[in-house]
Amino acid sequence: MTRIYLKLVGSAVLWGGTWVAGRILGTYMGPFSAAFLRFALASVFLYVLTARMEGRAPKLARQDLPWLLLLAATGIFAYNALFFAGLRTVPAGRAALIVACIPSVVALFSGLCFKEAFPLPRIAGIALSFAGVGLIVSGGDPAALTTGGLSAGDLCIFGCVASWAAYTLAGKKAMERIAPYSAVTWSCILGAAMLLPPALAMGLWRDVAAAGPVAWGCIAFFGILATGFGFSWYYEGVRAIGPTKAGVFINLVPVVAVSLGWLILDEPLSKALALGGGLVLSGVWLTNRRAATQTR
Numbered sequence: 400m401t402r403i404y405l406k407l408v409g410s411a412v413l414w415g416g417t418w419v420a421g422r423i424l425g426t427y428m429g430p431f432s433a434a435f436l437r438f439a440l441a442s443v444f445l446y447v448l449t450a451r452m453e454g455r456a457p458k459l460a461r462q463d464l465p466w467l468l469l470l471a472a473t474g475i476f477a478y479n480a481l482f483f484a485g486l487r488t489v490p491a492g493r494a495a496l497i498v499a500c501i502p503s504v505v506a507l508f509s510g511l512c513f514k515e516a517f518p519l520p521r522i523a524g525i526a527l528s529f530a531g532v533g534l535i536v537s538g539g540d541p542a543a544l545t546t547g548g549l550s551a552g553d554l555c556i557f558g559c560v561a562s563w564a565a566y567t568l569a570g571k572k573a574m575e576r577i578a579p580y581s582a583v584t585w586s587c588i589l590g591a592a593m594l595l596p597p598a599l600a601m602g603l604w605r606d607v608a609a610a611g612p613v614a615w616g617c618i619a620f621f622g623i624l625a626t627g628f629g630f631s632w633y634y635e636g637v638r639a640i641g642p643t644k645a646g647v648f649i650n651l652v653p654v655v656a657v658s659l660g661w662l663i664l665d666e667p668l669s670k671a672l673a674l675g676g677g678l679v680l681s682g683v684w685l686t687n688r689r690a691a692t693q694t695r
Contacts, residue, residue, distance in 0.1 A: 400639070400640075403635060403636050403639045403640065404636075404648075406632035406633075406635055406636060407632060407633065407636040407645060407648035408648060408651065409628070409629075409632055410628070410629040410630070410632040410633045410636075410648070411648045411649055411650075411651035411652050411655070412651060412655055413624050413625045413628065413629040414625060414629055414649075414652045414655075415495065415651065415652045415653070415654065415655020415656045415658075415659065416620065416624075416625065416655065416656075416659060417482075417620075417621060417625045418486065418491035418492070418494060418495045418652075418656035418659070418660065419491050419656065419659045419660055419663050419664060420617045420620050420621060420625075421433075421482060421483055421486040421491070421617075421621075422486050422490070422491045422660075422664060423613065423617055423664075424483070424614055424617040424618070424621075425483055425486050425487045427606070427609070427610055427611070427613070427614040427617075428606035428609070428610060428614065429483075429598075429601050429602060429606060430479075430480055430482075430483030430484040430487070431480060431483075431594060431597045431598040431600075431601050431603070432598050432601065432602065432603045432606040432607070433479075433483045433606075433618070433621075434475075434476075434479035434480055434482070434483055434594050434598070435591060435594040435595055435598035435603065436607070436618050436622070437479065437618060437621040437622050437626060438475055438479070438587050438590050438591035438594060438622070438626065439591050439622075440618060440619065440621075440622030440623065440626075441587050441591075441621070441622040441623070441626035441627050441630075442584065442587045442588045442591050444622060444623050444626075444627040445580070445583060445584040445587055445626075445627050445630075445631070446584055446588070448580065448584075448627060448631070449580040449581055449583075449584045452580050453578060453580055453581065457578075457580065457581040457584045457585060458581065459585055463573075463576060463577050463585075466569065466572065466573040466576070466577065466582075467573070467577070467582065467585045467586055467589055468589060469565075469569045469573075470566060470569055470570060470573060470582065470586035470589075470590075471585075471586045471587075471588075471589035471590035471592075471593060472590075472593065473562045473563075473565040473566040473569060474562065474563060474565075474566030474567075474569075474570075474586065474590070475586055475587060475589070475590020475591070475593070475594070476590050476593040476594055477558065477562040478559050478562040478563050478566065479590075479594070480594070480597075481555040481556070481558040481559045481562065482555075482556075482559050484552070484555045485552045485553070485554075485555030485556040485558075485559065486552075487552065488550065488551070488552035489550070489552040489553060489555075489556055490660060490664075490666045491656050491657075491659070491660035491664060491666060492653070492656055492657035492660040492661065492666050492668070492672065493535060493536075493666075493672060494552075494556045494559075494656075495652055495653040495656030495657060495660075496531075496532075496535050496653045496656075496657065496672065496675060496676040496679055497532055497535060497536065497553070497556045497557065497560065498556060498559055498560055498563070498649075498652070498653070499528075499649065499650065499652065499653040499676070499679045499680060499683065500528040500529065500531070500532050500560060500679050500682070500683070501560055501563050501564055501567075501649055502647055502649055502650070502683045502686060503524060503525045503528040503529070503682055503683050503686045504525075504560055504561075504564040505564050505567050505568065506521055506524075506525065506686045507525055508564060508568055509568065512568060520685055520686075521685075521686050523682075523685060524681075524682045524683065524684070524685030524686030525682065525686055526682070527678055527679075527681060527682030527685060528678070528679045528682030528683055528686065529682070530678055530682070531674075531675045531676065531677070531678025531679035531680075531681075531682060532675065532679060533675075534671055534674060534675035534678060535671065535672060535675035535676065535679070536549060536553050537671070538669070538671050539669070539670065539671030539674070539675075567637065567645075570582070570634060570637050571637060571641070574634065574637060574638040579631060579634040579635050579637075579638055580631055582634060583630045583631050583634055587626065587630070633645065636648065647683070647684075650680055650683055650684070653676060653679075653680070657672075657676065
């Protein structure tokens with residue numbers, strides 16, 4: 400079990416770095432080009448890795464195709480198109496702290512969809528997480544949301560929350576019949592195929608021709624480390640300890656993202672960001688504390 404926990408920590412740390420890499424890559428190419436190149440590279444890497452880990456090439460059974468298409472549509476196509484689009488205007492740390500409420504969203508829908516326990520501490524934790532997100536997006540003035548509303552970038556990041564929650568919950572059901580590496584590999588391949596048409600329509604070849612060493616370095620980080628290893632390790636955790644407990648490890652993502660955003664991108668650390676982030680993470684802890692205690 401220690402090995403599973405270490406892999407979940409590793410995936411969270413790698414994903415924390417994606418927020419900074421996404422901000423950098425967004426200055427070199429459009430969101431669909433970036434997302435397609437990420438998963439085109441990841442698909443090749445994962446196909447070879449899966450063949451090595453499972454002793455055979457990943458199989459695509461016809462009866463598993465609906466689940467794999469759902470994973471590809473939510474966790475690959477939707478999440479990454481929204482991820483790169485949002486990061487063009489939203490600071491890495493701010494975006495990562497909004498996405499930090501994913502475990503609370505997963506817990507909410509796990510209770511509704513899978514009839515998991517839904518006690519009062521979990522309800523309070525979810526409410527606390529959402530309050531923290533409200534503080535972050537309002538810049539410390541929640542009343543401003545009623546007048547200025549949310550920016551297009553913020554809406555994209557909220558879309559990331561919804562799509563990743565759906566991806567995690569669908570993954571729990573998919574893991575009942577598909578090995579983790581095969582599921583991730585085929586969802587990446589299918590997701591890359593979904594991303595290709597809009598990428599071509601929005602200037603993929605132009606972006607490829609203009610990309611320099613920094614852009615290709617970010618794509619390599621996304622495709623091999625953050626996607627190849629990060630996704631595989633995360634799904635091993637989902638299968639071993641369930642989506643709610645595995646989702647707790649995502650709490651490390653915003654910590655890494657905020658730290659790297661401050662160190663590398665010189666992003667400010669405001670009081671509203673710190674307080675809102677604290678509320679989000681405290682709410683996530685409260686949401687999952689009871690479930691973790693009951694499983695020990």
